[in-house]
Amino acid sequence: MLGWVFGCGGVKLVGQSEHAEGQYLDLMQRILDNGDERIDRTGVGTRSVFGATARFDLSDGTAPIITTKRVYWKTSTKEMLWFLSGGTNIQALLRENVRIWTDWPLATYRRETGEDIDQDAFERRIVEDDEFAARWGELGPVYGKQWRRWSGSDGQEYDQISQLVTSLKTNPSSRRMLFHAWNVAELGEMALPPCHMVYQYHVTSDGRLNCLMFQRSVDVLLGLPFNLVGATALQLMLAQQADLQPGEFVWMAGDAHLYLNHLDQAREQLTRQPRPFPKMRLVRRPDSIDGYGIDDFEVEGYDPHPAIKADVAV
Structure with missing residues (x-):
């Protein structure tokens, strides 16, 4: 696989001899060296560049799970399965021990009630109290709603994922x-x-499924590693359902940024040498795209550097 990488030293070609994770690390370095610094919506501030691309070959089972820090791939895959379910409430996520969406409803609850509840207590109430969850755990019409129940002006709801699977099989x-x-x-x-707002698919004449995913905005330290795993998991599921083989995953972004409170963590990550990417595979074929669970995924050979802690900007 060959791909173009835009680094601080200009443009270079990444070939088989270089680790594909270098694309991620080069982007991080580019942001540190040349990013435009400004105050953002969260008030934390970012250093950002506009326009970034990376390419990953999934055809041999390799998955772009970043190795220069530990990425909790099961958490990211569970999030993708939640999107596919059409869910928009964090209760289902919390019952799977996925806490990455709690910050937004927690901030809303604190602001509207004035109660300075801690995150653990808030999450326990969401899990245990359905009425509380219905009021305070709802995120609005986010990904799952749009993917599976897009509201048309004609009053109908449209299941984009089911339509995609049908097209992959028939056209x-x-x-x-x-x-x-x-x-x-x-x-x-x-x-x-x-943020990851558009997914487009392409089938080659020899039966490989390629994906291009575009993000309008991406938190490069925390969000991007998760997004790469989720998109890969989805590509594997779609390929299996359509009797295709995974091909290339092309990632693109508009505003790619590091938050100003993530700069030291990024510098630490850049001191680490990438290790071989692991393999990800499906161990079972469900009857439909709706039948997958986390136990259907297996990752082999993942040997990352230690995790790097950083705060989410809300």
Whole structure:
């Protein structure tokens, strides 16, 4: 696989002899060296660049799970399965011990009630109290709603994922095999507008499924490693359901940034040498795209450096 990487020293070609994770690390270095520093929505501030691309070959089972720090791939995959379920409430996530979406409803609860509840107590109430969860655990019409129940102006709901699977099976040469979550009419109701907003698919003449995923905005330290895993897991599921083989995963971003309170962590990560990417595979084939669970995924050979802690900007 060959791919172009835009680093601080200009443009270079990444070939088989270089680790594909270098694309991620080069982007991080580019942001540190040349990023535009400004105050963002969260008030934390970012250093960002506009326009980034990376390419990963999934055809031999390799998965782009970052190795220069530990990435909790099961958490990311559970999040993707939650998106596919059409869910928009954090209760289902918390019952799977996935806490990455709690910050937004917790901030809303504190602001609207004035109660300075800690995160653990808030999450316990969400898990144990369905009525409380319905009121305070809802994120609005985020990814799952748009992917599976897009509200049309005709009053109908559209399941973009089911339509995609049908197209992959019946019309694989189509250039319209995509789904997205940027529903302009409902953005104001979302706890967070979609970041990874468009997924487009392409089937080669020899039966390989390629994916291009575009993010309008990406937190490179915390968010991007999770996004790479989630998109890869989805590509494997779609390929299996359509009797295809995984091909290339192309990642693209608009605003790629490091938060100003992540700069030291990024510098630490850049001192580490990448290790071989692991393999990810599906151990079972469910009857439909809706039948997958976390136990259907197996990752082999993952030997990362230790985790790097950093705060989420809300």
